[in-house]
Amino acid sequence: MAKRIEGTTPKKDGYRMPGEFEEQECTWMLWPWWNGNWRLGAKPAQEAFCNVARAIAKHEPVKMCVPQAQYENAIARLGGTDNVSIIEMENNDSWLRDTGATFLVNDKGGLRAVDWGFNAYGGLVDGLYFPWDKDAQIARKMCEIVGADSYKPMSLGDPDKEFILEGGSFHVDGEGTCITTEMCLLHPSRNPEMNKEQIEELLKEYLNVEKVIWVKDGIDPYETNGHIDDVACYVRPGEVLCIYTEDENHPFYKEAQAAYKFLCEQTDAKGRKLKVHKLCVTKEPCYLKDAATIDYAEGAIPREEGEISIASYLNFLIVNGAIILPQYGDENDALAVQQVQEAFGPDYVIEGVMTTEVAYGGGNIHCITQQQPKAK
């Protein structure tokens, strides 16, 4: 039912990616199981993912996609939860933000999607796992399930190569502006055959934006190569949240300070100077424990005891009327709740979920979810 759309772009067809804060139909997730990334047979990760799903399900439906070998286990742990459907889908790892469809809407009730190329965060250059064949099918499968026709952007430097882009590497305001990072989108492991202007052109055509704001660096140069969704996101058009710390010893200090100052100076596609809210980082950096309970896996980057985990409060998900916010058992957990509440205002409930285990795996709540906007 879902068709590939050829020879045109969302911008030409009047489709745009809505802001995450716009009304949603549901949220998609992928079940974690890969012992080459997750500790202790992925059981603690599964518990964290289930808790995230339950928090979202208080506000909107969740589609939890699960491989066959984990189907009964997922049913046993999450089956029968109101607003949660278990849907079969094979996967390599569990980062649906990056592998899932980017949904688009028009103003006539239409729903379409972009199915970006995916190479596991760097392919054979510095990808995080191999193979990634099942993850590269996720977006297409989502489109089939919802009946959304999809675009498949190709490189402007090599018409036979897919444009590689992960959903966590950009945010939009739904009104013409996109925020991303140079660290990720200009990384030689993604689209080295294109220059910055060509990449910007594809973002403009496929997200339907007029302006791209390029933050220089993210905070995880070695995993996602600096996804924006650990650093800054939109609260509403014209207003962003950005991680911020004055602790010079914090491992994210330099990048957080630089991103904050840079964003404060930016104007968006509508000519608005951005209002930038501050969001704290954890008081104590988060370091990986019990790395020996992760399997050795050929093609995966070895995980080392005590290596830094990217525990950012900014990696939250906006759903209908709520923010699903990472909590780490850190001294700053409550401050993060307070700052997010202040930025979003009283119409939003803040649902804090303990997700240190997800951070150990390399991401957080935003990385493991993808919203499907309401078509209207």
Added chain:
Amino acid sequence: MAKRIEGTTPKKDGYRMPGEFEEQECTWMLWPWWNGNWRLGAKPAQEAFCNVARAIAKHEPVKMCVPQAQYENAIARLGGTDNVSIIEMENNDSWLRDTGATFLVNDKGGLRAVDWGFNAYGGLVDGLYFPWDKDAQIARKMCEIVGADSYKPMSLGDPDKEFILEGGSFHVDGEGTCITTEMCLLHPSRNPEMNKEQIEELLKEYLNVEKVIWVKDGIDPYETNGHIDDVACYVRPGEVLCIYTEDENHPFYKEAQAAYKFLCEQTDAKGRKLKVHKLCVTKEPCYLKDAATIDYAEGAIPREEGEISIASYLNFLIVNGAIILPQYGDENDALAVQQVQEAFGPDYVIEGVMTTEVAYGGGNIHCITQQQPKAK
């Protein structure tokens, strides 16, 4: 979202299985690929299944369920077809009539399902393949996808054992009557711990019927052990179609004659004497060719060159406004079309589809489909 319903039955809850001729929401199918059953890498079978899907899709949506390893192939062959969605689902073989959910409706817009036990047509006694673990999950997965709560009937002779029943082994009129065969339902490979009265009691509770009409024999004693859906089915309440031949040399002669005569003498739950329409059998019996292109598979019954294939015109599917009817390139193809048209009347289009390849695999259009009724 879909829950298991415990401690009650459809009859107690006011849910019933509608007749196949009642309005439908969609039809479900499962992709064939298993080389232990299908000839030539299942490529001819895939073509036949796609043709069946396309014929149904002219009249209502089709959900084609496909295992991950065949996903891209299925998309290439069937993707983008109007009214056809490709949905991921692992399977052992492809008989969704027998493995899929039996959907139920009430008169308040409710949709539920029965998730029968499945043991590959006989389990370790005379089952057709091993293992059947993925096929046993199909019904549950369908329920999750549509959000239908389900019943899981347990044996009355052993409360820890599932009631084993295949969807192709019974037909209902939606008004209180079920037709089945003793050959299948009383076969020692299904529910030997129950007597006929106990089995009848479960049919009555879970299909919500008052009367069960027991045809003695089906026409395939060794494969499905005599499913009714090769022999007789409802056209509308009070009227059935039954296979019929006067050719004493035809391999189905004895069973067809016996079933026809028996059904002509039956009354249904409403006290109506059944009107029985005749449906021809193929002029020439259908024998398996090129059996050597089927893989040897441990646990599967070996397929032998020249063995009889169960090519019954009766194994058709009723959809909204059409009959999807097997054709075999036989002299009687046109007669079958004519007889089905006469039985169903001018409100139905007869869509003949060549499905000899499906018969080589052990069934036909009814066996590879399962209707989802419209809830209203």
